[in-house]
Amino acid sequence: MKKIYVVAIIMIAVAISLIVNAANDMSTYSTFSEAGSISHKVKIAGKLAKDKPMVYNPEKDPNHFSFFIRDTKGEEHKVVLLKAKPQDFELSEQIVVTGKMKGKEFIATDLLMKCPSKYKDEEVYIKGEEKKG
């Protein structure tokens, strides 16, 4: 057998083991009730509960921003993001938070949000600063 084939077979074996291993890095979008029962980090996708308070008081703690999101199952929980409040947060359509449950709160270390694109909301700026849709 050619040596190159040996190499190739070894590499394929490594590749398979890596891919099996990599599956641990992946997860499905979780829900709050699932997150409560597992200890590792999960991602939760949900919508911002706009009627609940959003609190960012940098004078007290610049790394503490709390808000409520409703997950795909409709369950609502308080989320604490250990970062500054992102710009345009109120406009977000969908939010993905990464973190763990801690008691009744979800402690998030990362947040991704999907905002209506600047161009998609089709606002035409009228001269003189007023907007018209």
Add this chain to the structure above:
Amino acid sequence: MENIQYINEDLWPGYLGHFAIVTSFVAALLAAVAYFMATQKRNEPESDSWRRIGRWAFGTHGLATFFVIGLIFYLMIYKQYEYQYVWQHVSDELPFRYIFAAFWEGQEGSFLLWMFWHVVLGAMLIFTAKKWETSTLATLSLIQVVIASMLLGVYLGWGDDPTKVGSNPLLLLRYTMDIPLFKNAEYLKLIKGNGLNPSLQNYWMVIHPPTLFLGFASTSIPFVFAIAGLWLRQHTEWMKPALSWALFSGAILGTGILMGGAWAYEALNFGGYWAWDPVENMSLVPWIILIAGIHTNLVARSTGQSIRSTYMFYLLSFLMVIYSTFLTRSGVLGDTSVHAFTNMGLGWQLVAFLGLFLLMSILLMAVRYREIPTPAKEEALASKEFWIFFGSLVFLFSAILIAGSTSLPVFNKIMQYFDPTYKGRVITEAVEHYNKYQVYIAFFIGLFSGFAQYLRWKEPNWKANIRAFLTHSGAALVLACGLSYLTSLWIEMKIWQHWLVLISAYFTVIANLDYLIFVARGNMKLAGSAFSHFGFGVMIVGILASGVNKKIISSNPFMMEGLIEGADEMTARKNILLFKDAPMEMNGYLVTYLTDTLDGLNRTFTVNFQRKDKQGKTVETFDLYPNILYDKSYTKIAASNPSTEHYWHKDIFVHIPSLPEVEQNFELKKQKEDSLKYKPVTLALGQVTPFADALKMGNQDSISNFNYQITMESVDLQPKHKDYNPEAGDKAFGVKLKVQRNDDDRIFFVEPVIVLREQLVYTYSSQIDPLSAKIRLNQEAIPQVFSFEQELNYQTLELGVGANKKWNDLNVTFNGFDRQPKHPDLQLQNGDLAVGAKLDIRTGDGKTYQAEPVFLIRDGQPGNLKVEVPELGLHLRFALLSPKTESIQLLLAKSTPKGQNITVEVASDSLRSDYIVLEAILFPGINLFWAGSLLMMIGLAFSMFQRLRSKLSAQSA
């Protein structure tokens, strides 16, 4: 839409442009067909005429493409907002230098940029490729056909739901949305452009996209050569020109990717140069595969091995470029990427693009596979080619891992197509995931690129080489271990894998240096590879230093003391609150937020870093200027730009993730200001006045009591206030106050100011941030300080030129007339006669003041303009002039500032807003990363030039 005769719309550029797009598409198609025929009939005389048609068609295609680009620029420069693309990317305020950036901000513009480079590269092939011209241009033209179809903007099919083919960049705005505005025939007068996204308004957006797209475009050249090689069965000949092009492409695409990293680092605020974002990944993958192709290409040219893999790598590299285009432009990445384009509905077209060239590659490869020559003798284990090939496999492996993980959203989509209940998977921690695997790739590449330099092609006699091999690589390994140990004193190796990577990186650095000096010995043909591998090693050390060891120095000091639980949460906390003028200790630096300035929409903060030695002497100090950009209405922050201090061995990077709410939104600031609950308190000069205020706190019913002691120390007739710019004619004063709150032992000195300017009153309040209190002067205080004209008791004083007289305790000297007097209230009209009297006024304690009251005759009526000496409370008028005796009559009056009872107003609920939220990061050794990666690109470019030179000298010989 009804028939409206729109006013001022310029429609011809739209028609002309669309015509040019169609021309470009059709001409590319013709070029593809003609070049195909020219290639198929290459041994027949008619080939020449086919080639001529091909050239003409490709030329027409190029001109039409350039015309479309020029036309869009024209419309952008003249701000013709009737065109959607112009309206979307340009605005009246957009500086001209960003017109290019605006052009390629959108998908259509970037497709045009891609086509532009293909045209340029195609033209170069026409002039230089000789016998390869027809076969390469046939494929290149076909690529252009597909890209041009993305801009066609026509609908195919029948019925209610025809298929959209391409998106025309010259569409009118009013066709793209249905809003009442377009009922107005003169709508163009009303609208203004949307403009370039503020976070893209920097020079990187001007230079990064064209470089990156030249990189993408140039990967198609090795691709078309590979196709040509398979097509014409010239399995070895094609690789010579392909190699030079691949080296070119590798250098340019690599530079483009690096520029993206530099942009992210310099101007964006995620704090780093690489984030494993899908868009970044998918530009890296074609590059890695291309580099693998370059290596097997070298093997094939030297030994005849690896021809098949060279074919596959070059084919795959361009296919990956198309795949990356699909990923970033079809919307499939969804919320996993921060900077993918928005979906334009071209997904199926992009899939077809990929499918077409994938099928073409697979079919050709399959048909020709068996006839591609391979040497009967397999590579020796100790030969250079074996390990280079192995290295290329490692590259491929790296590319598969990156592309595979990045494609997870595609995999999810496919699974959901078959099983709608399938729950899509995501990578939980992307950065950790990618780093975990690429660490091994870096280790192997470092190792192979080091010792392969000591191996020989086709190893004819391993026994003769083994000694030299073992001494050199052994010595290099020992040195590498030593250097790694020294490095570990500087930066921390967090996991054992980092030790492996560090040693292998130093190993390749030393081995390639050794190779350059002792083996290549000035043989420039071999130097390029040594540069690149040396650069790779340096880059890896740079990544271990600046990436793995990047240190967030703005973490809360309390957390460092373990007062807040949770180590994992600790690392997530990156921001610190920095009050103005209150220094904070960060990693040995005293960091102080000094000032900020607002210039247009741009607000720049000055943050000072200072390091002191043990004696308290400042040994190092520098200022950083992070800034934020407000949106057009000053109601939110549109972009936050970092600022970095560069040292040779480290960088200190800061940016501002957040500001006090009222500083983010000026409308809110005004509202808050207006809603402050001011309460009056009357003060007497020199006395301590107590003042109590009770406030409801938050939404609870608790009430807070604030008790202050306020002392009015003096009345200041020449007041200073940070917001007050004195103008001539102002009547202004401030009161110097000493303020203390009973629950706080600090004493604050403030001076609120009030100004009377042309009947209007301006109040300048003083904020005491640490007490969240604000104090301003009440309007009623003005008459308390300034006596008004009617209350003044003027007395006359007659003076000749040069004379002086006493008035009360003042000595007044008349120094002469001023024929061109200046007075804030004096605006000379025709026929006016104005003259000033230059006066010196000396007080009892020897101070001298100058004043110049003005006498004015206007329309035959005498009049005068008063001056004041505010320090003395002296009012002066020049009432009469006797020309005969040259004497003047002055009116003088003195008003004493009363200041007995002055009312100020205090608000205890003024939230403090004198802080910034700051993130500061220390990047050790980041210059190693830049220098190393740049050296890699220089090595590639150097090899390319060496090859071109030897080609030229071979031709001239």
